[in-house]
Amino acid sequence: MIVQLPPPPTKRWLVRPVPDSSDERAAIESLTASLGVSPFLAGLLVQRGIKTFEEARLFFRPEFTHLHDPFAMRDMDRAVERLKKALYAPQPEKILIYGDYDVDGTTSVALVYSFLRTHHDQLDFYIPDRYKEGYGISRQGIEWAAENGFTLIIALDCGIKSVDRVAEAKALGVDFIICDHHRPGDELPDAAAVLDPKRNDCLYPYKELSGCGVGFKLLQAFCLDQGIDLKTLYPSLDLVAVSIASDIVPLTGENRVMAHYGLKVINSQPRIGLKALIKVAGFRNGNTLDLTNLVFGLGPRINAAGRIKHAKAAVQLLLAESDEEADDFAFAINKHNSDRRVYDSKMTDEALAMIRQDEALLQAKSTVLFDATWHKGVIGIVASRCIEHFHRPTIILTQSNDKAAGSARSVPGFDVYEAIEECADLLEQFGGHTFAAGMTLPVDNIDAFRRKFESVVAARIQAEHLTPLIDIDLPLDFSEITDKLYRIVKQMGPFGPHNAQPVFVTEDVYLAAEPVIMKDKHLKLQLQQNRTGHQLTAVGFGMAQYAQQLQPRKPFSICYQVEQNVFNGTVSLQLMLKDIRCA
Structure with missing residues (x-):
């Protein structure tokens, strides 16, 4: 039985143009022949600016000698x-x-x-x-x-x-x-x-x-x-x-x-310290780590040392010369990370409540929140959490040494650093990047800063920036989802900004079985294309609310990444859902 849940958030799908100019078609033909891949995979490479065999070689086989002088x-x-x-x-x-x-x-x-x-x-x-x-x-x-x-x-x-x-x-x-x-x-x-x-x-x-x-x-x-x-x-x-x-x-x-x-x-x-950190992060021996594992498994633990106590411990861990020394530091840092999660959860709940209880904040194009009791080490994380719920540039401020210290996060397409720079007259110090920045200002300036930042953001931000964006590479038929496609796509890594893991879109998809909700929040679907096509399993983490929109014999569209699933020794391909659109 499907429990009634809030409707899923609206997301903006941006499907990149299919390479179709005469030069692009010629490049696809050339890569198909020289690399021995399908025209679809060749098109995926051309879409990323890889048009010759030599460019493909450099992309798939990075060399230490490729580093600049x-x-x-x-x-x-x-x-x-x-x-x-x-x-x-x-x-x-x-x-x-x-x-x-x-x-x-x-x-x-x-x-x-x-x-x-x-x-x-x-x-x-x-x-x-x-x-x-x-x-x-x-x-x-x-x-x-x-x-x-x-x-x-x-x-x-x-x-x-x-x-x-x-x-x-x-x-x-x-x-x-x-x-x-x-x-x-x-x-x-x-x-x-x-x-x-x-x-x-x-x-x-x-x-x-x-x-x-x-x-x-x-x-x-x-x-x-x-x-x-x-x-x-x-x-x-x-x-x-x-x-x-x-x-x-x-x-x-x-x-x-x-x-x-x-x-x-x-x-x-890996060096002794990272080996110990990998162990406390829960990765099993034999697991092949990718950049996502570093972002969500190792990075937060290293950061937690400075967020909760002192970052010197993180350096000592990374410089450790014995297993015993590394294990001690890794254990302490892992404990700091657990404490960080407690602060993170509590502060996020408080920040979201502040927004929901204030009509002006609900209607604003930016979020600037201050609480003198918030833990300074977690404010950047809380800013990111708020963006998950209210997709707009966000600054979380707390009090530190009689000043207000803030951490800013942004949304794709909006330069939060430039917006903060416009408010420099109200700040004592600031620095950062397009999507993340930090600042210090007098506590008395917070209200003026909030008003000015909102004014700058409202004047510059585009409507589409306020809706979560999913970048989609190409349309893909289920019949083209093969082990070879998965292997070649995997070789396009490591994935990250400006070389994201490919996201595909498939239309005219039908339920092949009733949706399954796992742990009250995750979605598992058995899908087929064109009613009679090849069936594939799809999983959507945190997407349980989508289930109530899906009906038997009614087509819908999905965007997703292709992943490999290993269960009880059986290896199969499955789709990791990013979003679902009903007709």
């Missing part, structure tokens, strides 16, 4: 020279590796520290306290470095907008090499070197590296300068892959190459 990045020569000076001076300098407290920052610190400690023993690392120091380069961190004799700080995943802090450090005799990937401000810090592919004057050919990726490029440049075999860097790509997955950067270009090799390391010989 790191010296093409502005200031890389200066960074390497300053690093060499610190390492090889008659009196070697003390070097501090400084990074942000999130996954990208902590993996960056572990990456650079673990490499440099094999070349230098005057080395330490520093992660700012999320609550006492906040994001970026802190005065406390600079003072600690100066007091302890450090004369060079390598800043990772932060620093690009820390003009005043870097000047303060210089006055204390402390130099900076900045490795960042966030958007610069109008003025760059006066550092020994500023590595950031998003610098306006940087001609580096790939702009979308993670912070850890920029740190990797510094090590790559150092190895090239010193004649060190680049294969020594290969094991460290496990950390780069975790950063790429968790920081939601595009899975194109160098990111795709590094993620590809990083996953190979993780699935064959």
Whole structure:
């Protein structure tokens, strides 16, 4: 019996054009012959800009040699020279590796520290306290470095907008090499070197590296300068892959190459700390992890260290040299993640209630909420949860050190960073990306900021941005869903932004059996196309409410991804539903 549930949310289907120009048809013909694939699969590749055998080879077989010359990045020569000076001076300098407290920052610190400690023993690392120091380069961190004799700080995943802090450090005799990937401000810090592919004057050919990726490029440049075999860097790509997955950067270009090799390391010989984390995350031995597993399994646990207590523990885990040490850190971090889930659930419920009880908030084009008691370490997650229910740019604020600290998340197609930038006169500090940003402002400015942000969003956002979007690649008939199609689609990974796992649409679909609701919220369907066609099983997680719309002998359309299901030793293909549309 089907329980009456709320109606399913409306979603916008955006089906990409089927490649059909004369050039595209010629490319499909060529790829079909040269790769030995179906015209459908060749069309899927052409749709993603892969039109020749050589482009397909580079796409399906990423090579370590495909990485760009790191010296093409502005200031890389200066960074390497300053690093060499610190390492090889008659009196070697003390070097501090400084990074942000999130996954990208902590993996960056572990990456650079673990490499440099094999070349230098005057080395330490520093992660700012999320609550006492906040994001970026802190005065406390600079003072600690100066007091302890450090004369060079390598800043990772932060620093690009820390003009005043870097000047303060210089006055204390402390130099900076900045490795960042966030958007610069109008003025760059006066550092020994500023590595950031998003610098306006940087001609580096790939702009979308993670912070850890920029740190990797510094090590790559150092190895090239010193004649060190680049294969020594290969094991460290496990950390780069975790950063790429968790920081939601595009899975194109160098990111795709590094993620590809990083996953190979993780699935064959991960570092001791990641191995322990994989175990506490519940992945079984023999499981092949993909970027989705890193995003939802490993990333939140690494983040939880800094959200609940101090991110230093995450770096210590990633640098662990014994199973016992790694297991201890992984156990503690897993406990922090459990605590984070409790805060997350409670705060999300409170935030959603605030919206539903306020007519102005219900009608707004943005969400800005403040509660002085909310846990600062979870506000970004709560912003994302709110977007799942109210699909619009969202900022969650809490009180921290007598200021309001906020975390912003956006929806596809809307640049939340630019909208926040328009409100800069009300802020003390802000930074971030198109879809995620952070900020600090006086508590007294919250109401004015809420009004101005809403005004900016309302003026810029398009109606379609306020409806959840499903990007669909191509129409697909059930008869074309084969093991070969699945194998080739899987080889198109690793999947992520700008290289998403293909989503297909099939029309004229019928129920072959009564819908099954699992655990009161998931949907399982037995489907066939054109009433008499090949049958396939489809699963929709959290889609139980769709069942009440489906009727026997009434056609509907589905969009979905093709996955492999293993149950009791039996392997079969199944469809993972994204949405259902009734006629």
